[in-house]
Amino acid sequence: MVDNRKAEILDVTRKLINEKGLSNTSTNDIARTVGISRGTLYHHFESKEAILDALVEQTSADIYQRAREIAEDKSIPVVERILKTILALNVESSPDHIILEHLNSPNNILLHQKVQKEMLLTLPGILAKIIEDGNQEGIFNTKYPYECMEVLVAYVSTIFDGDFIEMSDMERVNRLIALLCNVERMLGAAEGTFHVFVEAIAHGNKT
Numbered sequence: 001m002v003d004n005r006k007a008e009i010l011d012v013t014r015k016l017i018n019e020k021g022l023s024n025t026s027t028n029d030i031a032r033t034v035g036i037s038r039g040t041l042y043h044h045f046e047s048k049e050a051i052l053d054a055l056v057e058q059t060s061a062d063i064y065q066r067a068r069e070i071a072e073d074k075s076i077p078v079v080e081r082i083l084k085t086i087l088a089l090n091v092e093s094s095p096d097h098i099i100l101e102h103l104n105s106p107n108n109i110l111l112h113q114k115v116q117k118e119m120l121l122t123l124p125g126i127l128a129k130i131i132e133d134g135n136q137e138g139i140f141n142t143k144y145p146y147e148c149m150e151v152l153v154a155y156v157s158t159i160f161d162g163d164f165i166e167m168s169d170m171e172r173v174n175r176l177i178a179l180l181c182n183v184e185r186m187l188g189a190a191e192g193t194f195h196v197f198v199e200a201i202a203h204g205n206k207t
Helices: 002-020 027-034 038-044 048-071 078-087 097-103 109-137 145-159 169-187 195-206
Strands: none
Touching: 002 027, 002 038, 002 048, 027 038, 027 048, 048 078, 048 109, 078 109, 078 195, 109 145, 145 169, 169 195
């Protein structure tokens, strides 16, 4: 019953944030919509921040699970699998994109940092398994699959955070292409292995 109530509180919070925005959603709103007192609400979550913290974990877990399922699908060629796994993390394609944009806004510094930390702790391990498959197939040649992906994720999560470093679309594209060239070298891959990524980037920049 306790877990069900917590789930209900999180569902209501998600709905209210989607409708009213994060700053306009109070614990009073949440408690009233759930049909409980604030005291009961605080029995399950000690603060609004604790509710949002749990919401970040829940929403992130759903997204990473989708990425994990793609990463483990060995019927998809290795390089294509990397691309599809990364695309699965695209916030705009997620059914929870509105809530994620609110929670990951730099205006909410602590939540933004939590999302970034979650990415750095989770994504390298998901991608590393694909790199290990690539090693076995002779596409890559690296002793450090996890560490290579950790470098990749750390770079992307900071340099390409539009609210952290401002750059034009062309600057962003050039940095992405340069990054892919360096990742090929880190992984011991043949030059042009990630050409499909470059094509996807170029296409995305035209749309």
